[in-house]
Amino acid sequence: MILKIEALNFAYNKKKVLKNINLEAEKGELITLIGPNGSGKSTLLKCINNYLKADQGTIKVKNQQIRNFSQKELAKIIAYVPQASEINFNLDVFETVLMGRKAYSGWKANQQDKEITAEVISKLGLEEIAFKNINELSGGQQQKVFIARAAAQAAELILLDEPTNNLDLKHQLEIFEMIEKEVSSGKTVIVTMHDLSLVSRFSDRIIMLKEGSIYSDGTASTLSAAKINSVYGVEVSLKEHNGKKIIIPEKICV
Numbered sequence: 436m437i438l439k440i441e442a443l444n445f446a447y448n449k450k451k452v453l454k455n456i457n458l459e460a461e462k463g464e465l466i467t468l469i470g471p472n473g474s475g476k477s478t479l480l481k482c483i484n485n486y487l488k489a490d491q492g493t494i495k496v497k498n499q500q501i502r503n504f505s506q507k508e509l510a511k512i513i514a515y516v517p518q519a520s521e522i523n524f525n526l527d528v529f530e531t532v533l534m535g536r537k538a539y540s541g542w543k544a545n546q547q548d549k550e551i552t553a554e555v556i557s558k559l560g561l562e563e564i565a566f567k568n569i570n571e572l573s574g575g576q577q578q579k580v581f582i583a584r585a586a587a588q589a590a591e592l593i594l595l596d597e598p599t600n601n602l603d604l605k606h607q608l609e610i611f612e613m614i615e616k617e618v619s620s621g622k623t624v625i626v627t628m629h630d631l632s633l634v635s636r637f638s639d640r641i642i643m644l645k646e647g648s649i650y651s652d653g654t655a656s657t658l659s660a661a662k663i664n665s666v667y668g669v670e671v672s673l674k675e676h677n678g679k680k681i682i683i684p685e686k687i688c689v
């Protein structure tokens with residue numbers, strides 16, 4: 436088991452945001468966290484990454500509490516890609532992906548770091564933009580670069596916060612292809628998303644958060660109109676296509 440969370444509680448000041456979260460993740464799992472705006476998805480990822488410190492409960496990676504790791508050691512196990520709006524710097528693509536190697540070599544990247552960076556760039560199909568400045572890229576291209584940086588970090592657990600937000604259909608699929616490549620090479624990926632049809636198509640396991648608690652945890656086949664209705668307050672129709680669910684919002688429940 437790569438991740439084990441037990442009885443996690445977290446509050447911003449006095450506002451309880453995560454309530455009694457229990458969660459285990461295995462090697463090679465793709466887990467999607469869904470839930471309405473403000474249900475605590477980003478906060479949970481930030482707690483797992485030890486960016487926010489839990490008030491109560493434990494978070495263990497590889498059987499050790501995350502608070503016992505130095506930031507550098509934890510970065511060899513967990514890679515975290517925040518929401519696009521939280522990212523802002525002025526480097527080219529190669530340099531950005533190379534930053535993923537910081538946990539190994541500090542500021543002084545060695546030849547091996549550069550080779551790993553080049554491998555990741557070509558494996559994930561970013562060669563053509565390798566020397567473009569990040570700020571000159573579209574949102575979709577930037578997201579790909581940040582996933583590449585997480586891949587270069589060679590962490591076993593990758594946390595992605597809404598990587599497909601604001602992306603067109605092609606970029607959404609490309610991001611999922613990148614995620615699937617990481618999962619098929621044995622990485623565990625936890626990703627937050629809002630597009631439930633996309634989630635149903637790509638996830639092994641879907642965790643629904645409702646007001647800071649886990650409301651359900653199961654395969655895409657367990658996603659039901661009743662659950663979505665209860666968590667989002669919206670009536671939906673579910674259609675099946677090639678064994679996957681398509682979720683159509685119908686009306687807001689009153």
Ligand SMILES: Nc1ncnc2c1ncn2[C@@H]1O[C@H](COP(=O)(O)OP(=O)(O)OP(=O)(O)O)[C@@H](O)[C@H]1O
Pocket residue numbers: 447452470471472473474475476477478479
């Ligand atoms: N830095 C902060 N200080 C105080 N409250 C915060 C902070 N960040 C988030 N919150 C609050 O915590 C709750 C959970 O926020 P969080 O960002 O984890 O939700 P989310 O499920 O990721 O939402 P979204 O889908 O909109 O990204 C919200 O009520 C939010 O207002």
